[in-house]
Amino acid sequence: VPVLVDILQKCKSVDLVFIIDSSRSVRPHEFETMRKFMIDIINTLDVGANATRVGVVQYSSQVQNVFSLKSFSKKQDMVKAINQIIPLAQGTMTGLAIQYAMTVAFSRGEGARPGIPDVAVIVTDGRPQDRVAEVAAAARNRGVEIFAVGVARADMTSLRAMASPPLETHVFLVESFDLIHKFGMQLQGTICVVDLCAEGKHECEHICASSPGSYTCSCRQLQEDGKSCACRSANIDLVLLIDGSKSVRPQNFELVKKFVNQVVDSLDVSAHGTRVGLVQYSSRVRTEFPLSRYQAAEDIKNAVMKVEYMEKGTMTGLALKHMVENSFTEAEGARAASRNIPRVGLVFTDGRSQDSIAEWAKKAKDAGVTMYAVGVGKAVEDELREIASEPVDKHFFYSTDFTAINQIAENLKLNVCVKDPCACDSQVDFQQATMTALEQLGQKHILCLSTPGEKRHPVYSI
Numbered sequence: 001v002p003v004l005v006d007i008l009q010k011c012k013s014v015d016l017v018f019i020i021d022s023s024r025s026v027r028p029h030e031f032e033t034m035r036k037f038m039i040d041i042i043n044t045l046d047v048g049a050n051a052t053r054v055g056v057v058q059y060s061s062q063v064q065n066v067f068s069l070k071s072f073s074k075k076q077d078m079v080k081a082i083n084q085i086i087p088l089a090q091g092t093m094t095g096l097a098i099q100y101a102m103t104v105a106f107s108r109g110e111g112a113r114p115g116i117p118d119v120a121v122i123v124t125d126g127r128p129q130d131r132v133a134e135v136a137a138a139a140r141n142r143g144v145e146i147f148a149v150g151v152a153r154a155d156m157t158s159l160r161a162m163a164s165p166p167l168e169t170h171v172f173l174v175e176s177f178d179l180i181h182k183f184g185m186q187l188q189g190t191i192c193v194v195d196l197c198a199e200g201k202h203e204c205e206h207i208c209a210s211s212p213g214s215y216t217c218s219c220r221q222l223q224e225d226g227k228s229c230a231c232r233s234a235n236i237d238l239v240l241l242i243d244g245s246k247s248v249r250p251q252n253f254e255l256v257k258k259f260v261n262q263v264v265d266s267l268d269v270s271a272h273g274t275r276v277g278l279v280q281y282s283s284r285v286r287t288e289f290p291l292s293r294y295q296a297a298e299d300i301k302n303a304v305m306k307v308e309y310m311e312k313g314t315m316t317g318l319a320l321k322h323m324v325e326n327s328f329t330e331a332e333g334a335r336a337a338s339r340n341i342p343r344v345g346l347v348f349t350d351g352r353s354q355d356s357i358a359e360w361a362k363k364a365k366d367a368g369v370t371m372y373a374v375g376v377g378k379a380v381e382d383e384l385r386e387i388a389s390e391p392v393d394k395h396f397f398y399s400t401d402f403t404a405i406n407q408i409a410e411n412l413k414l415n416v417c418v419k420d421p422c423a424c425d426s427q428v429d430f431q432q433a434t435m436t437a438l439e440q441l442g443q444k445h446i447l448c449l450s451t452p453g454e455k456r457h458p459v460y461s462i
Contacts, residue, residue, distance in 0.1 A: 014117045015069050016045070017055040017105045019097050021124035022087035024060070025153065031087050034123055039079050041121075049073045053113070055105050056082060059097035060090035061129075065104070070111025094128035095135045098146075098162070102139040118144045122162060127155040127366065133391070136162040146170065156368025157389055160342070171340050173368070235273045236342045237291055237334050239327045241319045243349040244280040244310035247378070253309045256348060261301045263346075269297040275335075276300050277327050281319035283312040283354075287326065292333025316353035316383070320345075320360035324367060337368065346372040347387050352380045361387045371395060 018038050022031065038056065045052045053073075056066035067081045101120055106112045120139070140146060148159040150173045163170035240263075242256055260278065267274045277291040278300075288307050294300045328334040328343055335341040345364060364371055373384040373396040381396075388395035 013046075013051050013053075014119045015053050015055075015106065015112050016119045016121065017057060017069065017101055019057050019059065019101055019120055019122045021092060021094070021122075021126065022058040022060050022085070022089065023092040023126060024089045025092070025126050026087065026089075028087075030125070030151070031085075035082050035085070037123065038082055042075055042078055047073070047075050047078070053111055053116075054078055055110065056085070057097060057101055057105055058085060058088060059093060059100075060088035061093055062088065062090070063093070063097050063100040064088060065100075065110075068105065068110040092124070092126045092129050094122065094124060094158070094162070095130040095132040098122070098132060098135045098139055102135070102142060102144060106142075106144060118142075119147070120144050121147045121149065123149045123151070124154055124159075125151045126153050128158050131390075132158055133161040140164055148172070153366065155366060156337070156343075157365065157370055159368075160340075168340050173337055173340070235268070235275075236344050237275050237277075237328065238267070238344045238346070239277040239279060239291065239323055241279045241281060241316075241323060241345065241347045243282070243314060243316070243347075243351070245282045245314040245351065246311040247314070247351050248309075250309055252350075257304050257307060259348070260304050264297050264300050264304070267297070269295070269300060271295045275333055277332065278304060278307070279319060279323060279327060280307060280310055281315060281322070282310040283315055284310075285315070285319050285322040286310065287322075287332075290327065290332035313354050314349065314351050315355050316347065316349055316387075317355040317357040317360050319347070320357060320364055320387070324360060324364050324369070328367070328369060343367075343369045344372070345369045346374065348374045348376075349383075350376050351378045353383055357383055357386055365389055373397075 020034055020038070026034070042054055045054070047054060053069040055069040055071070056078075058064050058066055066085055067078070072078045072081065098120075104110060106118045106120075108114075112118060136146060146162055146164045147170050148163040150156065150159045150171075154173060156171075156173060159171050159173065160167055240260055242260065244253060248256065264276060267276070269276060275291040276294070278288040280286050280288055289300075289303050294303065323345055326332060328345075330336060334343065361371065369389075371387050371389045373387040375381070375384045375397070384396040385392050
């Protein structure tokens with residue numbers, strides 16, 4: 001096949017380690033498909049002691065080295081070992097597996113070579129039962145390029161936390177194990193691209209810095225603070241759920257609409273950039289406009305100001321259900337999951353929900369939606385935490401007067417962007433925009449959501 005020949009001509013030696021999920025949720029026939037996925041990729045590589053080396057690690061509640069980078073130099077030996085794997089069939093400790101790969105599988109003692117790119121391919125079907133973001137970042141900082149392949153029940157937020165940039169070429173999500181083989185060629189081709197910056201296959205606006213098969217972006221010009229780059233936000237699909245219950249009161253509902261518009265002002269809205277949808281809820285749920293409706297910020301802002309206050313109850317769970325089942329569908333303008341466009345949901349509420357939120361908050365996050373929860377007045381912190389994505393303390397805010405917003409915004413930015421403030425992804429840009437909008441509302445002293453005689457201290461954690 002000419003395309004395959006072209007890809008293989010670009011391919012140089014790599015040290016490749018498969019990290020495969022063999023937890024109890026992976027059914028026997030699904031595990032067989034995972035074997036075939038690995039074998040198909042190995043068969044397209046130039047394998048040998050002086051070419052590409054391959055290792056395999058399986059994990060569940062523990063980690064098992066199937067074979068090391070130094071174990072085999074012939075494809076048939078690798079295939080035989082893969083076919084003899086017995087699944088561990090326990091939990092899903094993905095972070096532990098990444099730690100093992102970083103410290104053991106990619107060590108000199110196990111056959112990793114100096115000057116040869118280290119590439120890890122993680123295949124999983126579920127949500128990790130341990131933390132993955134920090135250990136994955138540590139692995140990437142050591143030079144391990146990580147591809148994250150999620151199947152069926154896999155958590156998109158976790159996949160994105162593990163993978164190397166650019167996420168569009170390092171995160172793969174398929175509906176079933178039966179479809180995973182379709183990504184073998186695409187993945188193999190991505191591994192073999194040597195210099196994306198030199199070939200012009202990047203999305204950097206300013207400076208592109210290459211790493212094997214990957215790249216990072218930086219900026220030429222800093223903002224006045226000497227830290228932040230003047231970077232515009234990248235594309236996301238953003239749905240805002242705003243509480244229109246009677247406890248909000250009409251005058252404050254107008255301020256919530258202004259808050260929404262301040263967030264919109266900070267986003268790069270367009271058909272190919274950020275898309276915004278708005279849902280209002282009380283005792284029922286109403287889509288004010290879907291993701292597909294508007295392609296310009298001014299049109300969105302005009303539509304927001306025309307939204308009519310619903311009043312009545314607070315059915316936050318019903319609103320989350322509506323978001324999952326309707327708002328993030330392709331019919332309403334969400335881009336296909338295979339494109340890996342981040343899906344972000346923000347819930348703005350002022351009180352306790354009158355229905356259960358747990359089921360649909362979990363379903364939203366399981367579907368790959370990054371959830372932010374903003375609570376004011378009598379909003380319940382436990383419910384906000386239930387809604388928010390991991391790490392929870394960075395995805396929710398609760399206060400009555402917003403006086404601490406400025407410091408929260410700064411802490412958030414520094415925590416997320418310690419190593420390279422210029423390379424923050426679109427979700428961080430959105431988070432910063434949201435917190436800035438809240439800060440501006442607080443500075444104007446326009447939110448009056450405490451009951452008379454009631455005193456509360458703002459609660460926040462970063």
